[in-house]
Amino acid sequence: MKLRMHTLAVLIKKDFRLMFTNKNMLIMILLPIGFAVLYQTIFGDVKEAGMPRNFVLTLCELLNLSAIPLTGLAMMVAEEKEKNTLRVLMLSDVSALEYIFSKIISVLVLMELITIVIFFITATQLSYLPMFLLVTTVTSISMLLFGAVVGLLSKDQMSTSTLSTPLMILFLIPPMFQNMNEVIDKIASIVPTTKMMAIINDAMNGMSILSQEHLLDFGIILAWILLGVVTFAMMYRKKGFDN
Numbered sequence: 001m002k003l004r005m006h007t008l009a010v011l012i013k014k015d016f017r018l019m020f021t022n023k024n025m026l027i028m029i030l031l032p033i034g035f036a037v038l039y040q041t042i043f044g045d046v047k048e049a050g051m052p053r054n055f056v057l058t059l060c061e062l063l064n065l066s067a068i069p070l071t072g073l074a075m076m077v078a079e080e081k082e083k084n085t086l087r088v089l090m091l092s093d094v095s096a097l098e099y100i101f102s103k104i105i106s107v108l109v110l111m112e113l114i115t116i117v118i119f120f121i122t123a124t125q126l127s128y129l130p131m132f133l134l135v136t137t138v139t140s141i142s143m144l145l146f147g148a149v150v151g152l153l154s155k156d157q158m159s160t161s162t163l164s165t166p167l168m169i170l171f172l173i174p175p176m177f178q179n180m181n182e183v184i185d186k187i188a189s190i191v192p193t194t195k196m197m198a199i200i201n202d203a204m205n206g207m208s209i210l211s212q213e214h215l216l217d218f219g220i221i222l223a224w225i226l227l228g229v230v231t232f233a234m235m236y237r238k239k240g241f242d243n
Helices: 005-019 023-042 056-082 085-091 095-121 126-153 157-177 182-188 194-201 210-240
Strands: none
Touching: 005 023, 005 056, 005 085, 005 157, 005 210, 023 056, 023 210, 056 085, 056 095, 056 126, 056 157, 056 194, 085 095, 085 157, 095 126, 126 157, 126 194, 182 210
8 A cells, every 4th residue: 555745744734624624523522621620620729639649630631632533633524524525535536544544633633632722721740741642652653543443334414423432441441440340440441541640640640651560551552552553453454544
């Protein structure tokens, strides 16, 4: 499959226009930012509220990582299927690799921008920003791959919600409620978003992200990335994009 930089650049520009003209996508963009503003207002002093100092930051980043790559990316693909834009692109010598790379890069850049906005809204110490971006970016890659799978399987925008909701629940709920139930705790122990939270929390408490414990956490995140690659490859071979 071909991967031409000039074609990729044109597709990325198109995808950014698509993201900011799709009403559902705009809602998902504003959701984590809106919650960051709301929670920061309500829990302005997290110490007095009896919560970890980075509670609002990690909660809103969880929402960012769970909603936008899984539903947003899939919705962009589904919208182009509905409007026959995808078929036109494929007939115009755009390869599947160029198409999916443009989607992943566009959504990843958008997520990074939202992450930075959330970071500053929550007034987190600036020295933590490089670490925070590194950990969240690595974790988001697995989400983006599964979002691409959802987009590949979705026939229209309505079906994206049905297919992405179970994945959103898997990546969002266990990290938030892992201490409330033994079953949820076991599920949370193998979910990449839980490992992301553990690395961030410990790093903000002075622990190195390259400690032996966190190397295992990164290993689990990388395992999810590989699972996403394999799942996408299998589904693409079976269905293709323009089905």
